[in-house]
Amino acid sequence: MAMNSLTVEQVLKEKKTHDLDSVKDLDLGCKSLTDVSCLSKFKNLEKLDLRFNNLTDLQGLKSCVNLKWLSVVENKLQSLNGIEGLTKLTVLNAGKNKLKSMNEISSLVNLRALILNDNEISSICKLGLLKDLNSLVLSRNPITEIGDSLSKLKNLSKISLSDCRIKAIGSSLKSCSDLKELRLANNEIQALPAELSLNKRLLNLDVGNNVIRSLSGLEVLGTLSCLRNLNIRGNPISDNEKSAKKVRKLLPPSVNVFNAKPLDKGSKNDKHTRFDADDETLKSDQSKEAKSKKSSKRNKSEEEEEEANNEEERKSKKKKKSKSESNLDQALTTEKKEERKEKKRRGNNDEDAAEKKQKRATPKEELEALDDTETSFAELFSRDSVSKGGGSGDGNEKKRSGAKETGVVRVIDNKKKKKKTGSNQSKSVVSELPGGFEIGLGGESKWD
Structure with missing residues (x-):
């Protein structure tokens, strides 16, 4: 109201x-x-x-x-x-x-x-x-x-x-x-x-x-x-x-x-x-960088150590092979000297008998040398040329030729095996390396 x-x-x-x-x-x-x-x-x-x-x-x-x-x-x-x-x-x-x-x-x-x-x-x-x-x-x-x-x-x-x-x-x-x-x-x-x-x-x-x-x-x-x-x-x-x-x-x-x-x-x-946040990010980055450096340093050290071991192994094999070749060369030289002395002693009349003996011995000795993985190529070819120079008879020629081919093949196969073994060793080494090594080997990086 x-x-x-x-x-x-x-x-x-x-x-x-x-x-x-x-x-x-x-x-x-x-x-x-x-x-x-x-x-x-x-x-x-x-x-x-x-x-x-x-x-x-x-x-x-x-x-x-x-x-x-x-x-x-x-x-x-x-x-x-x-x-x-x-x-x-x-x-x-x-x-x-x-x-x-x-x-x-x-x-x-x-x-x-x-x-x-x-x-x-x-x-x-x-x-x-x-x-x-x-x-x-x-x-x-x-x-x-x-x-x-x-x-x-x-x-x-x-x-x-x-x-x-x-x-x-x-x-x-x-x-x-x-x-x-x-x-x-x-x-x-x-x-x-x-x-x-x-x-x-x-x-x-x-x-x-x-x-x-x-x-x-x-x-x-x-x-x-x-x-x-x-x-x-x-x-x-x-x-x-x-x-x-x-x-x-x-x-x-x-x-x-x-x-x-x-x-x-x-x-x-x-x-x-x-x-x-910046401080945390900086600390995180520094931590990652430090870990990366530490890992890289460790991986580098391991790589160098592995390489040194491989190098030492190669040198050892080379030295062993060289020593073996040296012993064989020395034995061959001694054998030749003995043969020459024997020829002089027997004279010209015994030349045919010596040649026959050489013909009988060559296949066995040559096969043994060819089968020996430590025999050098220089030794093999030296023996082969001596055989060709003094050999006679088709049977012996065929035997020597077969032996030579077989032996060379076997030697080459052995060499291939060595190379293959070396490759496997290298591969094995690579596969056993720490993950950080992938950086150096072109693989995907483990670090973000």
């Missing part, structure tokens, strides 16, 4: 009672009220909601001395005259009116929350005695400076001064040691003062849409170890991603939300985690 002037009867009817003293709270919002003076009769009234009415003053409430909670949001108030005696008030919400001053609240010593947003207040004053004040909302008022009016308010935990005309904060908040939320968006602030570092408990800070241009104007952020939510959008320094990254490096590890976006661990701790 629309009304302009409130009556006691209407209130009692609304509350369905006849006892004025029993009425402790009233909701009279959106009733287009211009006069509420009848409320002075309700002595026990503690909570009163007069939102969205047409009140121009609060004189009708001066006798409601037990009021603790009062809302007069969106009326037509030009002053707060009439509330000076309401000393029990703990919450006063007079936002969206036409208030030009806040002088009247100086006597409200028990006030804890003062909400005066969207008015025409130009200066903050008369707050020094409000020792219990913890929330102050003065957004959208033509306030140009904070001054020292908050210097005695040590219990302030929330301050909202957004959309004002503030150009600097200075040391105005240095005494607000319990400050947890500070809203200063849409002002003309050029830098955050160093004194802000005294607000150690600050959790939420909004300085969006100001005129902060340099990184030095935000250096104090690094000292706010409890900061969780930061907004600097709309400042020149946050115009590009490069500058925003620089700001992120300043942030303490506690920040969870930056410019209304959640930060993951990596990005919010970018300065620290990047260096830690």
Whole structure:
């Protein structure tokens, strides 16, 4: 029911009672009220909601001395005259009116929350005695400076001064040691003062849409170890991603939300985690390099040792073969000398008998020499030419020829076997090498 002037009867009817003293709270919002003076009769009234009415003053409430909670949001108030005696008030919400001053609240010593947003207040004053004040909302008022009016308010935990005309904060908040939320968006602030570092408990800070241009104007952020939510959008320094990254490096590890976006661990701790990651990567790379060098050194050492053993084995075989050939040559020379002596001793008459003996002995001796893997090629060909020079008879010729061919084949086969054995040895050596040797042998590397 629309009304302009409130009556006691209407209130009692609304509350369905006849006892004025029993009425402790009233909701009279959106009733287009211009006069509420009848409320002075309700002595026990503690909570009163007069939102969205047409009140121009609060004189009708001066006798409601037990009021603790009062809302007069969106009326037509030009002053707060009439509330000076309401000393029990703990919450006063007079936002969206036409208030030009806040002088009247100086006597409200028990006030804890003062909400005066969207008015025409130009200066903050008369707050020094409000020792219990913890929330102050003065957004959208033509306030140009904070001054020292908050210097005695040590219990302030929330301050909202957004959309004002503030150009600097200075040391105005240095005494607000319990400050947890500070809203200063849409002002003309050029830098955050160093004194802000005294607000150690600050959790939420909004300085969006100001005129902060340099990184030095935000250096104090690094000292706010409890900061969780930061907004600097709309400042020149946050115009590009490069500058925003620089700001992120300043942030303490506690920040969870930056410019209304959640930060993951990596990005919010970018300065620290990047260096830690780089250190870990460097250590890992150094460890891998050291292991690689150690493995390469070990593999190289093993390769050299293997090569030395192979070389020694080859020298040993060569030496043995050379010694065998030398003994055979020596034996052959002795045999020839003996033959010549024998021929001289027997004379020309015994030449035929010696030749016959040579013919009978040659096939057996030659076969034995050809079958001997230690016999040198020089010895074989020497014996073959001697046989050809002194031999007679087709049978013996055929025998010698067959023996020679067979023997040479066998010798060549033995040589092939030696080569093949050498190849197998080399292959075996390669197959037994450690995995790291694949690098040197052209195989796939074992290292990443």
